[in-house]
Amino acid sequence: MSIAATEPWPPAPGGRNGAAAPWRFRRPSALPGFGVTFGFTVTYLSLIVLIPLTALVVRASGLGLDGIWRVATMPRVLAALQTSFGISLVAAAVNAGFGLLVAWVLTRYEFPGRRLLDAVVDLPFALPTAVAGIALAAIYAPNGWIGGLLAPFGIKIAYTPLGIFIALVFIGLPFVVRTVQPVLADLDREIEEASATLGATRRQTIVRVVLPTLAPAVLTGFALAFGRAVGEYGSVIFIAGNLPFTSEIAPLLIVIQLEEFNYAGATAIASIMLLISFLSLLAINLLQAWSRRRFGHV
Numbered sequence: 001m002s003i004a005a006t007e008p009w010p011p012a013p014g015g016r017n018g019a020a021a022p023w024r025f026r027r028p029s030a031l032p033g034f035g036v037t038f039g040f041t042v043t044y045l046s047l048i049v050l051i052p053l054t055a056l057v058v059r060a061s062g063l064g065l066d067g068i069w070r071v072a073t074m075p076r077v078l079a080a081l082q083t084s085f086g087i088s089l090v091a092a093a094v095n096a097g098f099g100l101l102v103a104w105v106l107t108r109y110e111f112p113g114r115r116l117l118d119a120v121v122d123l124p125f126a127l128p129t130a131v132a133g134i135a136l137a138a139i140y141a142p143n144g145w146i147g148g149l150l151a152p153f154g155i156k157i158a159y160t161p162l163g164i165f166i167a168l169v170f171i172g173l174p175f176v177v178r179t180v181q182p183v184l185a186d187l188d189r190e191i192e193e194a195s196a197t198l199g200a201t202r203r204q205t206i207v208r209v210v211l212p213t214l215a216p217a218v219l220t221g222f223a224l225a226f227g228r229a230v231g232e233y234g235s236v237i238f239i240a241g242n243l244p245f246t247s248e249i250a251p252l253l254i255v256i257q258l259e260e261f262n263y264a265g266a267t268a269i270a271s272i273m274l275l276i277s278f279l280s281l282l283a284i285n286l287l288q289a290w291s292r293r294r295f296g297h298v
Helices: 034-072 075-108 114-120 129-140 145-153 161-186 189-197 202-230 234-240 250-259 263-295
Strands: none
Touching: 034 075, 034 263, 075 114, 075 161, 075 202, 075 250, 075 263, 129 145, 129 161, 129 234, 161 202, 161 234, 189 202, 202 263, 234 250, 250 263
């Protein structure tokens, strides 16, 4: 019998002597067609993602670094960027916590109307953003159902940064729930039972067993909710009030620049948002990769 017939295929990652195997561009696989599928993937992503973003950066580069810096340091632009990214970060964090809670209830408990509640989670996906914005503005306005109850106490939600926060929580919650829910459903309950058998309390089991396993999924949902919130426009402008230096978001500022035919300024603001979003998502992905390495054995 030949040597090739006695060795496992594909080769073990560690090699014959346990040494680290050299990095390969293409790992051995029984499935054919790597060249075709890889070429299609690169072409598709280039046409849909890379080329449009490159064109955006090239158009903005016409201002030069000094021009882009001048746009980035304008007080109104700084205020809009702070509003967009700051509130988006807080809304995504809130969605990460409450989305985990909603996914837990929908996965671990049986109760009347569970399927209906599970379907309601997807409503922000199906609703046009303008419809969501009008509905939220009508509810939270001073004469709305909820806004009218809070108005006597001096609490104003619509046409304030708090209204932006409500809108971003509304559109971002499904991203966390739908990301965490399948992972939670596949979580082996025998691990929790083993933890209880070894003497762990419910709190210790959740903190040391369940949450570390769900951490990568929660971070993924957080990143998706944050990315959606940063670029959200339709559901925000109806409830934000759009007051410069108070409740004006960066996407609205881009639209204003386009309406004034200031295409260079619009692309400069868009490029700044692109850079900040890329760095933020890169940091989240690095944290997610660390959590997978740290808690992958759980």
